[in-house]
Structure formats: C-alpha cells, structure tokens
Amino acid sequence: MKTAIITVGKEVLTGKTINTNLMHIASSLQSIGIDVNRSFVIDDIKEEYNKILEFVDEDIIFFTGGLGPTIDDITRESTFDYFKMETFLDQDIVDSIKHYFERMNMKMKDTNLKQAIRPLYSTVLINNEGTAPGLYFEVNNKHIVLLPGPPSELKPMLPTVLEILTKKLDIKLYSEGFKLVGTGESYMEDKLKGFYERHPNVNIAPYAGLGEIKYIFTSSNKHDLENCKKAFYSKFSDFIYGNLNDSLEGVVVRLLNDLNYKISFAESCSGGLLSGKLLNVSGSSSVYDEGFVTYSNESKIKHLNVSQKVLDTFGAVSNECAYQMVEGLHKNTSCDIGISITGIAGPTGGTEEKPVGLVYFGMYHNNKVTTHKFVFNGDRDKVRNRSVIYALNLLRGELLDVKNNNKSTTT
C-alpha cells in the first residue's frame, strides 16, 4: 500500500510555517507498517488540486489543510468534485460546530456550513479543537483522508485514522518502543550489527533527538515483537529510560517522588535551564523547593560557599569548583540530592586546556559528592541543553541505584 500526503497552504510554500504535519502523519503510519511514498505541498487553487490528483498513483491519499470556513478553503469541494462524490449537509456536524462556538460564547457563521458537507458514504473524524471535521472515504479503490491543517487539530484525529486504515486494510500490527539517553546513533548502529537480521519480522526504526534517541519496533507478530523488545532491552538497559510516552525529566521527577526526595540545582553555564526543564513536569513542586543560578564568581562564593582559593587556583570551570558548588548547595538548601553545573558554553572563553563545550558536574547525595566531566559538541545553545540532558541522566542513574538497592534490602 503506497501513500501520498498532500499539504495545502500558502504558509508552508512561503516558509512561514514548517510542515510538521508530514512528520506526524508519516510516523503514525509507520507504526502500522504503512510507508509514505511521496509528499506534496500545493497552493489552495482548484487547478492545483486537479493536477496533483491526476498525477498521484498512490492507494492512500492524505490531504491536510484547506478545511476551514473561508473561500480559500477548497479541499472538500476540490476532492469531492474531482472524484464526482455525491454529498449531503450533515446536521450532526452543523450541531457540533454550533456547540463549539457556544462553548466560546460565540455564534456560528453561515460560512461554517460548508464544513458540514460530506460524501454519502464517508466517516467523520471529530474535531474537538476547532470547527473543521476530518473525513475518510473510499473511491476508485483509493482511501482518501482529509485532515485539518493546524497540528493541534490534526494530531488528535490520527489514532482514529489508524484504526480505520487498520480495519479497512486488514492490518494486524503491533508497535512499541523505548527512549534512550546517554548514547549516540552511530554507537547504537554499531552495537546493533546483526541484531536486525536476528529479528527479521520486526521493523526497527531509530529516531534521534537532541541527546536522546527513541527506537520504535513494529511487527505483525506479537511474540516476535516481545522477543525483539526483550533482546533490545537486555542489550541497552543502561540507556533505556522509559517507553515512548515518557520524558527524561518526568522519569526523574517520578523517581524523586518514589524516594520522597527533595532536589536542588546550582547552575552556572546552564543558567537555569535545568531547573526550567525539571519544573516543566506538572506536579514537580513536591520534589523541588529552590535553586540557584550562580553565574558570577562572587555569587558562587556568596550563595554556595565556594572558596576564593579554588576559584583562583582552578578557576570557575573546574572539578574543584563543581565540587564546592554542590557541597554548598546542600548546606544551604538541605536537599536530599543536588546537582551543580559549571562550564564553558561558548562561543568565546575557550582555551586549549579548557575548550568550549567543557562542562563539570557535581552531584551531592548521601553525604557524598561525586564530580563528572564532559566535553559537548555544538554551539552555545546545544552545549547548554546537552548539559541539562547529561545532568538529568546522571540523576536518573543515581536514583535508580537507590531505588533498586532499597528494593533488594527490603525483600
């Protein structure tokens, strides 16, 4: 089954908007084993619809965009006309659009009526985030899916689309995955040599992010999938921090909660980003009270009791400074676990001995301080954000150790 995704809209063609819909749809389809063959972006002009529909020979055709109420929104009309579909005004859709407006204390306009027109034999994809419903219909042995352009409206419809296609195409596929941190794509691919061959019935797809990778496994055989996942897990358990719904900061907050720990950070080069990241987890207030951004030497002395001698002898970017920073952090906050970060984010300030990207981490836990050193690649922004991921992963490792030891001593 070959799929084409057609995005409609001037905003993408003028470079005002990045086409993220292609990614959302394509990666969803991958999870049920459907490949996207080609993708197109066209302007909202009737002639362009006809040209592209004449051209595509794929079996599944997605349109995104052009389902709004304005006269520029012609995806419905254009596809219905092209395929000569018999249509009707669906009163249920009219009511749900009315209801949508009522929730915002507004009245539906007449222009919205056209959003309720659909082919006789079609399936409505309900839109709770906007007025434009999505549609699915079959015609000329093709599966047509019309989706709204705004990602916030499109994304909630994808599970239903997958359900429909799975049923229509009689797909029996299972999909699961892991998220990993502390490893790189090339290291992984090297370690996975031979692994792919040992699991021929499972599609294994890596998706690399900043400092993170996720692996998605898809198979029509649940047993094969489980075996593959198990083998992958035992090979890479050190790097695996969760499943596809987890976030690294979410996992850390969960572990802190489990252990009834309070955490605190003393940040220099990361300048608040680590706190900012952790506190994006809803409910993180139970594990975090306070933190310091100590950018200047003076503030490291004042808030964290770093000694002038260490700063003079080793500098602010040093093992010794990271050590004293986190020691002082614990003293002044009585946190159960603490992290300090000090480094050279660049672009200036680097030397041969201490290059841009060099970052020291201190961790306080159980009356002990450990320090860690890493040299990160990339520009100022990347160095700072990679430092944050590194720190979260340090924490994850330490907290997991405690949790597992607790378990082993109580059982």
Next chain:
Amino acid sequence: MKTAIITVGKEVLTGKTINTNLMHIASSLQSIGIDVNRSFVIDDIKEEYNKILEFVDEDIIFFTGGLGPTIDDITRESTFDYFKMETFLDQDIVDSIKHYFERMNMKMKDTNLKQAIRPLYSTVLINNEGTAPGLYFEVNNKHIVLLPGPPSELKPMLPTVLEILTKKLDIKLYSEGFKLVGTGESYMEDKLKGFYERHPNVNIAPYAGLGEIKYIFTSSNKHDLENCKKAFYSKFSDFIYGNLNDSLEGVVVRLLNDLNYKISFAESCSGGLLSGKLLNVSGSSSVYDEGFVTYSNESKIKHLNVSQKVLDTFGAVSNECAYQMVEGLHKNTSCDIGISITGIAGPTGGTEEKPVGLVYFGMYHNNKVTTHKFVFNGDRDKVRNRSVIYALNLLRGELLDVKNNNKSTTT
C-alpha cells in the same frame, strides 16, 4: 517565475526528520520576490526523479538531498541523465573534499569522487560544512539548483544562490524587516487595514512566533520600501524591538550593558527559564551575576524575605507576593534592576478566582517596585515561555525609558 522545491530522502517520508529545508529556501526566495509554487518529497529512486521531473513545469527547480557519497545518493546522476548534461570531473572539487577530510585527520574515500562530477556549464556552491558541493546550472530555459540535505550545509549556500538568481533573472529587490513583541497577529492585521493598500509596491509579510511577530518588507523600489518601513515604524514603534537579526533577550542584554546595569531574577512558575533565556546571549556575564528559583513558599521566605502573612493572606500567586519577591531579590543581590515571576502554569492548581495562566510580575528599579498581572493562554509549557517573553518585554520598556531619559537630560 515559478519555483518547485524537491526534497529527496527517506528520513522525511518516514517522519524521522522535519523538512526544515523547505522553510529555509522558501523564505530566502521570498526575500528576492520569488514565490514557491509547489514542493515535493520523493524517495531516492531513479524512477521517482524521472517521474517528478516529467511532472514539474516550474521555471526554477531546487533539489535538496541525495548529494552524499553513498550509492543511495543519486540526485546528481539522476538530474544530469534526465537533462542529458555533458559532465566532467572537477579537480578543484576533488581537492577541496580532500582538504575537508585532512582537516579532520582523515583520508578521502574513492566513493567521494562522484561528488566532484558536474555539468560543463555550471556553478559550484562551496560547502565548508561537509563534502557535498551544491550546483547551479541552466538547461531547457530552466534554472536548476542542487543543494545538500543537511540544513547546516544547505543554509550557508543560500546567499550565493540568491545572488546567482538575482543576477540571472535581473531581479532588483530590497528586503528589510522588524521584530515585534507585546502584540498579536489579529491585533496587527486589524491595525494594518488600509496600510497594505497605501504601500502597493511593497510586499508585507508577517511571520508569527511564540509571543513574537516579525514583519518582512520586500520591494523593487528602495524609496517605497523606506517609506513603508518608516510608516510602519511610527505606527508600531512601541512593539518593535529590533530588526530581523535581533533577539529580544539580546536587545535586553545590550540595553543593560549600555546602562552598566546588573540584573537578577526571582522565578517561581517560570522556574529558571527566564535566566536560562537571558544567559543564552553570549557575553551576558557582564550584566548577570545571580538569580533564584524559589518554587516553594519556604524558599520565597528564606531567600527573598517574603512574609508568611502575605503568603497566608494573598497566596504565593498574588500581586503582594510578586512585590515582596522582587523587593527581597534586590535586598539580597543588590541588582540595579530585578524581576520576579509567580503564577499558575497548570495544568492543575487553577481556581475560578485564580485560573491557570494567571501570572504576576514584580519589577524592582530605582528604589521602586511595580507589579504587573497577565493571564496567558496555552498549556503549561506555553504559559511558562510566554511569561518569559512578557518579562523580557517589561524590561525592554523600562530600560528604554531610562536610556531615552538619560539622553534627553544630557543633551
């Protein structure tokens, strides 16, 4: 002149990568008045190249991707074959690829040789970031541009591509713009009614971001462009914080530097993001020493001298708390200007009286504290990031006032 952009690569079709190249190329072309008519994503299969080249009727055709050294990289061969181009091995390119590898202490592989093949009459777009040079050539009255896939290699080539096209197509166009904050797209469009008509020779394009908008003006007439810019500026000067190369945090750091000010932040709901953002400006160490993330009530009392009475009577998310937070911040840091942020980022914790999105800001400056209140839309992440933009804009306004008053009193 109509343009088609063809992206080649499995990564985009599987949803592993977002196609940012389309945005980079399209917005660059817009700046010289060239519209992108359609865009395509195809797989790296020879047949797909032929099909799409047969289909496109645009005058300018961009390819991105498929210029690497592997056997999967066939954009060169496929386009050369399709257009029946006479080609040769360019020894200068070979040398530059060799040089690229030498810089990394590696040796060029034979597979890289094909990257040095180009049509007799073509222009090489030099690649300092990788091995694949870009190419420009004319054939059958079409302008063909081949660019590498990685954005870090593609982007540096775009100025040269614009130069070539400007010359070849005899384009005389000027492009400038402004960045705005503290206003929304619908407000702007309302205020701009009639403005577009008064400047018919200038293309005016808004690009909305999170809490920010930029407007780009393009015209073939420099005088018209200047007039339009002047009129726009006098209408919206309150919102305009800089030109297209500026960032809001960069402007704030520049103003702080100009005034020789030190700044400090006391963050609750933003949790370090404001510090993190400001400190992403290289050289911000001259204006920032220290800051606090005070998430719990206790930490607000301890580090910022917020009174238990205020917390009991008004709560942590209140005008009064924001006031005391920034007052205490100044006392404990001796900053020249300071900001406090306390609010309800959600998704939980909102009440009828204090809904999710409610944020209070305190600003200390010149022995005076002012407070500000705003209710932001969006999820937890958006509320927090919009709070940061709001705070930076508060600072910008205050600092500009000082700077302008200083000027008026000294002249």
